[in-house]
Amino acid sequence: MFGKAVSYDLLWDSAACEAVHESQRWIVVAMQKYGHELVTMLWRILGNEQDVCDAYQTVFLRLAHLEGGQQPRWIKAYLFRTAGNTAISILRQRLAERKTLSGMAQADKEPQAMEGDFDARYLAESLRRHVAQLPDHLRSVIMLRDLGELSYREVARIMGISSGTARVYRCKAVQLLAIWMNKKEEE
Amino acid sequence: MRLLTHREKIDSCESRSAPGRCGRIRRRLLDSASHRLGPEAPWVQRHVASCPRCQKRLAALTKVDLALSAIKSQPHQLGLLMQANSAAVKMLNHPLRREAQERRLDEAKPEPCLMERCLGHRYAVANVAACVAILFLTKAGIFSSFDKARTEGQEVMKNYYTSQVGEDLAGEVFES
Numbered sequence: 001m002f003g004k005a006v007s008y009d010l011l012w013d014s015a016a017c018e019a020v021h022e023s024q025r026w027i028v029v030a031m032q033k034y035g036h037e038l039v040t041m042l043w044r045i046l047g048n049e050q051d052v053c054d055a056y057q058t059v060f061l062r063l064a065h066l067e068g069g070q071q072p073r074w075i076k077a078y079l080f081r082t083a084g085n086t087a088i089s090i091l092r093q094r095l096a097e098r099k100t101l102s103g104m105a106q107a108d109k110e111p112q113a114m115e116g117d118f119d120a121r122y123l124a125e126s127l128r129r130h131v132a133q134l135p136d137h138l139r140s141v142i143m144l145r146d147l148g149e150l151s152y153r154e155v156a157r158i159m160g161i162s163s164g165t166a167r168v169y170r171c172k173a174v175q176l177l178a179i180w181m182n183k184k185e186e187e
Numbered sequence: 188m189r190l191l192t193h194r195e196k197i198d199s200c201e202s203r204s205a206p207g208r209c210g211r212i213r214r215r216l217l218d219s220a221s222h223r224l225g226p227e228a229p230w231v232q233r234h235v236a237s238c239p240r241c242q243k244r245l246a247a248l249t250k251v252d253l254a255l256s257a258i259k260s261q262p263h264q265l266g267l268l269m270q271a272n273s274a275a276v277k278m279l280n281h282p283l284r285r286e287a288q289e290r291r292l293d294e295a296k297p298e299p300c301l302m303e304r305c306l307g308h309r310y311a312v313a314n315v316a317a318c319v320a321i322l323f324l325t326k327a328g329i330f331s332s333f334d335k336a337r338t339e340g341q342e343v344m345k346n347y348y349t350s351q352v353g354e355d356l357a358g359e360v361f362e363s
Contacts, residue, residue, distance in 0.1 A: 024279055031272060039271055043263040049270070052263070056271040057278055064279055120257035127254035146255050178247035181254070 027064055030075045038083050041148040045087040047128060051094065055086045062086075077158040080150070084143045091132050130180045138173035141166055 038059065042052040059082045063072070072078040131139055137159070144155045145166070156166040222228065226235075226245060235241045264270075305312075341361065348357035 027279060028276065031275060035272055036268055039263070039268045043267065044258045044261075047258075047261065049264060049267055052267060053271045053274050057275045060275040061278055120260070123250070123254040124257045124261060127251065127258060147258065174248065174251050177251045177254075178244070181250055182243070182247040 024064055026071055026075075027060060030063065030079065031060060034076055034079050037148065038079060041080070041143065042083055042087050044147040045084070045128065045131075045143060046091055046094075047124065048094070051087075051090050055083060055090055058086045059083045074157075076154075080144060080148055080158055081140070084140060084148075087143075088132055088139065091128060095129060095132060126181055127177065130177050133180070134173055134176060138169050138176065141169040142173045142177075145170055 035056075039052060039056060042055050043049075046052055046055065059079060062082055063075070063078065066072060066078075131142055134142065140159055141155055144150045144158060145152065150158070152163045152166045152170075156163040159166065161169075225231070226248075235245055345357055345361045348360060
């Protein structure tokens with residue numbers, strides 16, 4: 001799903017990495033290891049390339065300045081949790097901006113989107129909007145499991161819950177999303 | 188408690204013997220269960236066909252699945268990873284926290300401008316200015332006006348006495 005046919009080495013600026021300070025090499029290694037999955041998850045959450053770059057940068061900056069440059073115990077967990085939280089903050093900000101600045105334009109667009117029920121873009125935007133409204137624990141599971149494509153085991157480990165609880169949370173999240181998306185349409 | 192024990196047994200079994208076998212069996216069980224109990228099961232389909240409430244619920248759930256698929260199928264630019272990586276690496280190479288100005292900014296204290304500093308004494312300055320103005324007005328205007336009024340008053344009184352009692356007597360009264 002992550003397009004493994006692409007050679008990631010081609011997407012890596014080795015000269016820039018060598019310039020990184022010795023004490024921060026582990027961050028570059030983490031970037032090489034998890035960068036693609038992170039970018040994919042951020043892209044799916046945000047749907048905007050500039051926002052993806054901003055969130056990605058924020059995640060690694062936070063990692064670099066975590067408790068005086070110390071490595072977290074489980075880097076992948078830290079990266080995915082931070083990425084999820086950062087992305088949601090940005091998404092909420094964008095939604096609020098869109099709501100306030102272009103209320104008129106949105107009002108014009110809504111009926112068009114309603115007409116084409118299976119308009120993929122509209123559906124994706126609607127889902128993003130509703131995911132941002134989910135309670136923290138449900139949102140984290142949806143983001144990590146469905147948008148980050150991590151296994152339930154990894155999701156459970158990242159969140160500090162059991163795999164069964166992660167499954168239950170996902171189920172609840174999907175039910176809630178279904179209700180919200182359906183309600184919006186009925187209105 | 189019983190479930191937990193069973194779970195522990197499964198975990199220990201997985202770690203002891205063939206690691207992929209338990210996973211395979213579990214997946215098969217899940218597939219089988221979803222086939223028999225999931226939304227594609229014939230008895231579920233039969234019920235859904237005749238129940239409008241379930242139809243609605245199923246449609247809503249399908250819509251979420253569809254939306255998730257739509258999000259997953261939207262591709263990003265191939266260069267996005269490189270773009271994000273280079274921006275992050277650049278930021279790591281050039282962290283603002285290590286800039287020379289950072290220490291100065293850290294230690295910097297706010298220095299109010301002359302105007303803002305004077306603003307604190309504005310009431311005292313206004314009071315002094317008011318006193319000076321009063322003094323000046325008193326000195327220049329009011330005192331001289333008093334003198335002028337007194338002189339003019341004396342002149343009027345002298346004229347009155349002159350007309351009433353004569354110039355000699357008035358002269359005596361006002362010159363003394």
